[in-house]
Amino acid sequence: MxxxxxxxxxxxxxxxxxxxxxxxxxxxxxxxxxxxxxxxxxxxxxxxxxxxxxxxxxxxxxxxxxxxxxxxxxxxxxxxxxxxxxxxxxxxxxxxxxxxxxxxxxxxxxxxxxxxxxxxxxxxxxxxxTDASPEVAVLTEPFTIGVHAAMRGEIKLGDTVVVQGSGAIGLVTLACAKLSGAAKAIMVGGPAGRLELAKRLGADVTINIEEVTTAEERTELVKAETPRKEGADVVFECAGFLPATPEGLGYTRRSGTFVEVGHFVDMGSIDFNINQLLMRKNLRVEAIWGSSYEHFVRGLPLLEQSDLxxxxxxxxxxxxxxxxxxxxxxxxxxxxxxxxxxxxxxxxxx
Structure with a gap:
């Protein structure tokens, strides 16, 4: 039978x-x-x-x-x-x-x-x-998204980065950004329990969206944590919510890099000022779609070897x-x- x-x-x-x-x-x-x-x-x-x-x-x-x-x-x-x-x-x-x-x-x-x-x-x-535990190994696929994002963001040693969204993708992107050489990582998300884990995964600063409820306030706090208050070198949008994109563009310094990571499903459209948020800031904008076998080959050993x-x-x-x-x-x-x-x-x- x-x-x-x-x-x-x-x-x-x-x-x-x-x-x-x-x-x-x-x-x-x-x-x-x-x-x-x-x-x-x-x-x-x-x-x-x-x-x-x-x-x-x-x-x-x-x-x-x-x-x-x-x-x-x-x-x-x-x-x-x-x-x-x-x-x-x-x-x-x-x-x-x-x-x-x-x-x-x-x-x-x-x-x-x-x-x-x-x-x-x-x-x-x-x-x-893999010899990793099931609880670590099951994170491999989302971790490869973080690997892809960090590689496309071209993080340089000493960069200040921002990660928007403290879900799984945001957390692994944060970890990959630090592994790639970011000197300072700022996590914008919530609730508090996720932000506590973000600190253990490498976040130097956390901003709780449940406490800081407006984009204007969050932008001011983010910029205050960047060199000369000019904005972050690289910003990763991992929240997947439409308003997060123009907000994240506002975090980014002139000639910095903005990486869209969170919109794997069509959540609709949004208006933003292309001249002010893109052109005048001379930004480089990247958008990643999933990951490739290369990112699995690169990512799994990092998960297996990491003490995070x-x-x-x-x-x-x-x-x-x-x-x-x-x-x-x-x-x-x-x-x-x-x-x-x-x-x-x-x-x-x-």
Missing amino acids: SRTGRAVVACGKDFEIREYPVPEPEPNTMLLRQELAGICGTDLHNWQNGFQQEVLLGHENVGIIEAIGEGVETDYVGKPVKEGDRVIFAPGTNYGAYGFQWNPDEAPHFRGGFADYMYLNYPNTCFMK PFADMISHQLPLSQVGDGFKALNGDYRIKGETAIKIAIRAEE
Whole structure:
């Protein structure tokens, strides 16, 4: 008798757990026993808009190799792999994306991380073996966004940087900025629990948007922390909210760099003064879209070797049956039972 496993199916704003047959790996494929899958801001924004059809979500993943198909001997960087190894993988491929599987009732199943298993069946999937804990390894995909952002921001030794947004992407971008040589990092976000962790990840200054409620006040505080009060060398917009972009442009010094990181989902349009915020300041503006396999190769060793408290970013681990609670918390006051939600991961075990 074939075994079955559970997977969370999202549609509209609702979630349902379904049972599917677990596939036996075909040649050049791999079956993972899922450990953790992070809820991403992209998942949240899509949920806020309402999924128009059924989908299997979960693209920030770590799992244990359950079974290997013929022909799979090494990971993306050439390390030998075997059953029982812990691996992470890049969700995007040339053939499709894990964590965005439409028509979930059509086989093969288990290509979304909110499930008991993950089936890596797309050709040339970038997967990498890791000795990191599940709580650190599950951060690899969002960490690669921070790696990409820092590289595109071209941070120089001694730079002053600002990161807008203290969610997972903002926190890993902050860490990557410091690793890249920033002398001073200013985090603008909230709530207070996230800002406390930001300090432990390298923030020298934090500004709580729940306490400093206007863009004008925040801009004055940011500039006061920069050399000659002229603004930051590099600003990373990681909040994903429309008003944050013109505010962040206002933080940036003349001839500085502004990096848009947070808008992976179309949240609409906004007006701002191009002459005043871009042209007269002679700015360089960058915008990153996800990450590439290069960023996984660069990022995973940094996570594995770092002494920074990355594992503490996983503030909550919820079972499959409570996926909806995680989305609601991230859509509300960022708290679960009174505790600040920083990064919420879904685990297979009930």
